[in-house]
Amino acid sequence: MRKxxxxxCLLSLTFAACGRNDRPxxxxxxxxxxxxxxxxxxxxxxxxxxxxxxxVVDNLASVVVKNTGAEPHQAALLKVADGKTIDDLKAFLxxxxxxxxPPPFTVGGGTMVVDPGGSxxxxxxxxxxxxxxxxxVPGPDGAPHFVKGMFAPITITGxxxxxxxxxxxxxSTATEFKYELPxxxxxxxxxxxxxxxxxxxEYQLGRVADGKTxxxxxxWLKTHQGAPPLSLIGGSLVGRGxxxxxxxxxxxxxxxxxxxxxxxxxxxxxxxEKGMFQSVxxx
Numbered sequence: 044m045r046k047x048x049x050x051x052c053l054l055s056l057t058f059a060a061c062g063r064n065d066r067p068x069x070x071x072x073x074x075x076x077x078x079x080x081x082x083x084x085x086x087x088x089x090x091x092x093x094x095x096x097x098x099v100v101d102n103l104a105s106v107v108v109k110n111t112g113a114e115p116h117q118a119a120l121l122k123v124a125d126g127k128t129i130d131d132l133k134a135f136l137x138x139x140x141x142x143x144x145p146p147p148f149t150v151g152g153g154t155m156v157v158d159p160g161g162s163x164x165x166x167x168x169x170x171x172x173x174x175x176x177x178x179x180v181p182g183p184d185g186a187p188h189f190v191k192g193m194f195a196p197i198t199i200t201g202x203x204x205x206x207x208x209x210x211x212x213x214x215s216t217a218t219e220f221k222y223e224l225p226x227x228x229x230x231x232x233x234x235x236x237x238x239x240x241x242x243x244x245e246y247q248l249g250r251v252a253d254g255k256t257x258x259x260x261x262x263w264l265k266t267h268q269g270a271p272p273l274s275l276i277g278g279s280l281v282g283r284g285x286x287x288x289x290x291x292x293x294x295x296x297x298x299x300x301x302x303x304x305x306x307x308x309x310x311x312x313x314x315x316e317k318g319m320f321q322s323v324x325x326x
Contacts, residue, residue, distance in 0.1 A: 075103040075166050076201075080176060082108060082116035082193070090193035092118065092176050100203040103210075104169040108154045108277070109162045116178050116188065119280045120153030123173040129196050132175060136189070148175075152288050155247045155278035156180055163277025167288035168205045173198055209235045209289045217244040217281060220319040222301055229296050229325050235289040238281040244303045244314065245280055246290075249273035251298040257322035260300045264315060273300065294325045 078100075081093035090112075098104070108118045123132055127147035135147050151174050152167045176195040178188035212233030213225040218240040225234075238244050251260050255272035263272055278301070279288050303319040306312065 073102045075105040076100045076169075077105050077107055078169075078197075080106060080108045080118045080195075082110050082118060082178065083112035084114060085192070088191065090116075090178065090182075090188045090191045092178075092193055092195040094118075094176060094195050094197060096196065097198045097200070098169075100169045100171075100199055100201040102203060103166055103207055104199075104203065105164055105166045106153060107162065107164045108157060110157050110159055113159050114182070114188075115156045115158050115180050115275055116193070117156040117180060117280075118154045118176045119179060120151035121148040121175050121177060122151035122170075123148055123175070125172075129173060129175060133194075150243045150280055150282035150286065152282065152286070153280050154290075155245055155280060156275045157277040158275045161274075161276060163290065165277075165279045165288050165290045166210060167279075168207050169199050169201075169203045170205065171200050171203070205287070209287060212289055215246075217246065217303070217319075220303070220307075220314050220317040222246075222319070222321045224301065224321060224323055227292075227294060227323060227325055229294050231291065231293050233289055233291050236279060236281055236287065238283055238286040241283055242308055242314075243280070243283050243286075243305055244319070245305055246278040247302045247304065248276050248278040248292070249300050249302070250276055250295070251300060251322075253297070257298055257300055260322075261302075261315075261320055264300075264302055264304065264320070265313075296325055299323050299325060 078098050085091050110116045124147050131147040152165060154163045154165050157163045174197050178193035180188050182188055210233055212235045215225060215234055215236045216223040217238045219242060236246050249260060251257060251273045259272040279290055300322045303314040305314050307314060
């Protein structure tokens, strides 16, 4: 499963009416614009996102995803390429085999998979453009949720740029096909992630169940057979070539894993199969 900023505002006030010439400077740190996304199943075997169709983002955006359904869900963001449309994106995703030409989108961030009843928040830059929230999690019949309605276009306006700094936190880097993770402790922390690789990558986070191991989690992530030995707690989709974003974690003592299940652009094999999996023990 997966881009944030501190703006410094100098405000000069002249109190001429009071006979004052002092010019106080106020340091203002705008809060990120919140975009709330509800993910759930609906009647008749369909799936849906509850999210506004437009948003104005002048700084960073915090994408807050709440899974109120009975299945795991994500809210990945794809950004429609200049000169392309949502219909072009739908046609590309609905085609059989490898479509001709470059894809009509780039990875725009968003969240990775969170279990039913859970929530996850990603803070990132959201430059103006047309995006689509999508869930790629397969349903019981194997079809991804987005083909059953979990596809929501959103138009972003405003002045958000990828040059904005992310909130303070611990730094992590993804490349082909590995992660560099910081030392983490139990409690609340912000993980700032950067994709320094040449392919898109996921930061799918999970907490291994008590009595299970990281190897159990790895085997399940590869096969999805049997009961999951871990809880999926979110994370982020991060675009290639320097994509950045951050997310807040509430860590408990135990074993956690991070993984990427995207297909390799060269041979189609999963990044997971190529070793993009790491465990960390939280104390």
